[in-house]
Amino acid sequence: MPRPPPPSPVDLSWDHNSHYHGHLLRQVPSGRSRALDVGCGDGRFARALAQRGLTVDAVDASADMVDLARARTPSRLPVRYQRARLEEAELAPEGYGFVSAIASVHHMPLGPTLERLAAALEPGGTLAVLGLYREEGWADLASGLVALGPQWAIGLGLRAARLVTGTPDPARVSDGAARTPTRDPETSLREIGVAAARHLPGARLRRLLMWRYSLVYTRPE
Template structure:
């Protein structure tokens, strides 16, 4: 698939990085595309993924520490990260994992979740009907551009698991576990969840 839905939203996420942020944790980093974009902004990035194959393919990059780790088992430093990102990875673990991520945020730090959700409601299907033709056109355009540039798709992709938690449940759980968070539906079967640690803990 030449058009990557997660890559499409990189700029949206980058605009929400707090001014002066220095440290970041990228959960489910895959082959490291977004981690590299964070590092390019001057952040020191810890990038973790449960897939050894994906982490191996990520290689090395200045300012980034790639490692194989399960976010539900690894011990995260408390109050450390200015930015924590989860791109299409949170549905691979219990949603309650956000509690540990919240605890790892520094005061003023931001948790950014680009999440996936299944189509379960009339609103889901309405947005999906809009997304399908746009997605098809974008895929054709990106594929044509890649051919012109001589690019080929990545040989290694992170493991894929279909999401099972509907958006209304995600909204309810985030309101409970991340008070003050904001969640909005995006095109291409995604949602954006933003939580700022204004309480300092």
């Protein structure tokens, strides 16, 4: 795979998932040293965790995405990438203080995946899922319509910033990089709530804009 060009000094990339990276980072418990990022893609969030001082195991089923993540990750950052499905991944036996899964849970069986993610936590550790759901009712439709305004505003703002700074649009720049595998979600938010109540007692499920949900669970001490 061709090595991607060095990143622009001005990061003007954005998508529906990175929009919530800040929200996910706020879920990281204090005093933890190890993190697991499942479905790491190009490694952007794994790098964000490492920059906060965490040692990160990052897992993705796509060999192309793991190659891209390694190419984009400076050697100084403590990130270990694995090409593996979650059930095959070599995880730290002592567990992780923080586990994240961004737009990846809907690629896997929901119940077993939630159990596997929770089992990877050390006592007191936190699991944070940013996921996609299948729309099924008026509330979902209304949430999608409300998201259009902020999405357009953000897009216009980024376009203006790129013009001012001369930064190319990453969506239009081809560096030989692989595309993140996509799949439409099959599980509704209601069904996700039922599964979370069964497999992650006490988890907090929240609908977000941009067709996403947040699921946060802390393993009891």
